[in-house]
């Protein structure tokens with residue numbers, strides 16, 4: 488059928504599933520790959536946005552969770568689905584668990600989870616555990632739980648997650664006809680950079696692309712363990728999706744950077760918020776702050792003279808802006824109030840009569 492039925496259906500031979508795996512899908516994937524005219528002009532390159540916020544729960548996490556929850560239903564249907572999360576993984580895990588008919592529990596830091604993500608987990612019916620600590624504490628606890636209790640951990644330490652998240656590289660190559668020169672993305676727990684690099688590598692090995700991109704990962708300056716080369720005890724950033732001090736896939740991120748001849752750099756909260764506004768205002772794409780870190784990073788590297796002209800660049804726009812309404816409203820909404828009279832509305836709009 489030509490009707491899109493999700494990643495497992497589209498990329499089955501590349502995924503760890505068999506005919507006896509029950510497919511738990513919300514028809515994730517097949518997200519828009521958009522030409523970014525303004526960013527292309529700013530950088531003298533050909534810039535594309537892979538809009539992962541268009542996935543069913545609003546982030547790229549759905550790619551990994553569809554595989555992880557399908558495998559959980561196949562191999563451990565009596566287990567509870569568990570994850571640690573800064574919000575997006577919890578929303579995705581809760582949704583796919585609901586669809587599979589499995590119970591879910593999500594461990595989130597008590598503070599700093601964006602409102603939209605919590606709203607999702609509440610409605611999908613997950614047990615929400617607010618831990619008085621950081622994401623790194625939540626992940627440590629979730630791993631300990633999974634060692635001693637009937638739970639299936641669906642963080643990216645679960646290899647099925649990484650298998651699913653590779654598929655974005657397949658979609659990009661299938662759409663562009665080859666791998667891009669550079670792939671930019673935000674980095675937090677570092678599962679995604681690990682998975683996407685694996686995807687590009689798999690397609691290149693199968694001769695479905697002629698090469699692999701350089702992987703350019705970006706962390707927030709207050710949460711940049713991979714840039715500093717040291718764990719950050721108290722990570723801080725406005726981009727709370729990537730407020731992580733001790734990434735689980737540390738080695739995967741370093742390998743992706745080294746094998747691809749890429750880089751992992753830090754961007755400040757100011758640069759992130761400025762890219763957040765630019766992306767919506769100039770490209771029409773409303774993304775959450777963590778996603779904007781990748782745009783901020785590309786612009787910063789261009790500013791440092793590290794970006795040759797004419798390259799083809801794909802940016803992972805990792806999460807939907809609706810996830811975090813509070814950050815969008817930070818500087819006020821600049822709205823104007825009027826009476827219900829047309830003349831007053833016209834005046835509020837600065838319209839002149841013709």
Ligand code: F0G
Nearest residue numbers: 572573575576675676677678679805806
């Ligand atoms: N962008 C968004 C919107 C995210 O939610 C995350 C991670 C990342 C980027 C970074 O990806 O961790 O694979 O390096 N969010 C996780 C979560 C930690 O719990 O939702 P990563």
